[in-house]
Amino acid sequence: MNNIKVLKKGIDISKIKAQLDENPGDWGSQKGLDTAEIKDPHAYITSVDVLQLIMGGITKPDEDVGNTEICIPTPAYENHTEVMKYLGEQFSDIRRCGFLALPIDEMVGAHIDEGTYYQDKDRYHLSIQGQYQYFVGNESIIVDPGTLMWFNNKIPHGTVNLGDETRITFVFDVPHGNS
Numbered sequence: 198m199n200n201i202k203v204l205k206k207g208i209d210i211s212k213i214k215a216q217l218d219e220n221p222g223d224w225g226s227q228k229g230l231d232t233a234e235i236k237d238p239h240a241y242i243t244s245v246d247v248l249q250l251i252m253g254g255i256t257k258p259d260e261d262v263g264n265t266e267i268c269i270p271t272p273a274y275e276n277h278t279e280v281m282k283y284l285g286e287q288f289s290d291i292r293r294c295g296f297l298a299l300p301i302d303e304m305v306g307a308h309i310d311e312g313t314y315y316q317d318k319d320r321y322h323l324s325i326q327g328q329y330q331y332f333v334g335n336e337s338i339i340v341d342p343g344t345l346m347w348f349n350n351k352i353p354h355g356t357v358n359l360g361d362e363t364r365i366t367f368v369f370d371v372p373h374g375n376s
Contacts, residue, residue: 200333200349208343210325212279217248217296217325217365223273224248224298245305249295250274250281253314263312268292280367284323287345292318294369296325299358307332307353318370320350327364330357340366 217223224246251274254267274281277296284291293314299305310320322331324344331340333354340346348354358364 198336198338200336200352200354201331201338202347203338203344204321204347205345206341206343208283208323208345210323210343213277213283213323213367214325216277216279220273220276223276224296245300245303246298247295248273248277248298249293250277251292251294253293261312263310263314266314280323284367284369288371288375290372290375292370292372294367296365296367299327299329299356299364299366301358301361301363304357305355307355309353310350315350315370317373319347319373321345321347321369321371323367323369325365325367327358327360327362329364329366330359332356 225248249271251268251270253262253265254269255262255265256267280296281291284294322340322345324340324342324346326342328342329340331338331346331348331354333348333350334352338346339359356364
């Protein structure tokens with residue numbers, strides 16, 4: 198496979214999961230997103246929930262967050278030190294990142310992460326809970342909790358929750374050459 202690479206399996210994510218369980222109020226940064234707020238009329242709206250730790254920012258109202266290098270730690274950042282500690286041992290520079298929760302029987306349709314921000318970043322997942330299928334282009338894998346993987350987010354990619362529980366994964370960006 199050229200567009201999906203499993204870097205490690207069987208990672209002990211128990212401390213990361215414990216911090217998520219201790220801070221349930223950190224979730225919900227995109228709950229209730231009105232479809233009128235989405236500019237793409239063909240966008241697939243999913244009930245995915247987001248807990249951002251480092252989010253993108255803009256300097257003016259008409260600026261696209263995908264075209265800035267601004268990275269802003271959220272208040273939740275301080276509550277989730279275990280995931281940052283583990284990843285800090287693997288990578289020298291982590292940029293935008295957060296947990297994504299995908300309900301049972303839900304999917305995130307194929308999409309490409311667009312904008313200048315993504316051009317020099319690699320995208321990774323650390324699976325925390327639930328089993329899911331991840332597809333990138335014509336490649337596909339089944340991902341279990343405790344799996345760290347890289348994927349090419351510059352071609353169509355998406356996911357399907359295969360499990361009987363909410364899928365939680367930590368998605369993060371690393372500048373090229375810092376992995």
